[in-house]
Amino acid sequence: EVQLVESGGGLVQPGGSLRLSCAASGFTFSNYEMDWVRQAPGKGLEWVSYISNSGGTINYADSVKGRFTVSRDNAKNSLFLQMNILRAEDTATYYCVTDREANRGSAKRGEYWGQGTLVTVSS
């Protein structure tokens, strides 16, 4: 069974930092490109970042560029999001999501989602 389990969320003051983790199991993590998507309370979905299966290609939404850093450890089947200089508008549930399965030619994206971890930025 495919599982994505996020952790590391919590309450942080504006300007602070948090590191989110996503533990993957039930599939070959190193074959998948991955994304972080967030959802502010009562709002819609917002793409945050992308990382290729090797980690060699990374992209960010303009809203987090320069403040957030995505990384992965394929040996540990884990995805990370280092969030610095946090702002109130970063308050959201953060989901890790599967992207393309590399070298497979599948048209699916977003097939698997974690349950999300809530980040609250407030003083």
Place this chain on the structure above:
Amino acid sequence: DIQMTQSPSTLSASVGDRVTITCRASESFGMWLAWFQQKPGKAPKLLIYKASSLETGVPSRFSGSGSGTEFTLTISSLQPDDFATYYCHQYGTYWSFGQGTKVEIK
């Protein structure tokens, strides 16, 4: 960035109704469009990918169509389990999502 605009934002319907949700893009990105269903407190669930391909296990009353900059999600006969929020999602250039359509009980 590709902007996705869904309509309507809210839709009131009854069980058995045919429901259509539209998603318009600010520019073309081919057929790289998906639809998700989200229920309160849950992660989104993939329904449709590549504009019209039905995800495994999703009931056939769900269908997707469109190309270029206009896409639709249709539920042929609304069931009680279908009351939820639906999002379109383009993955042709990075990722972006529509603002969501809440399907409510009439």
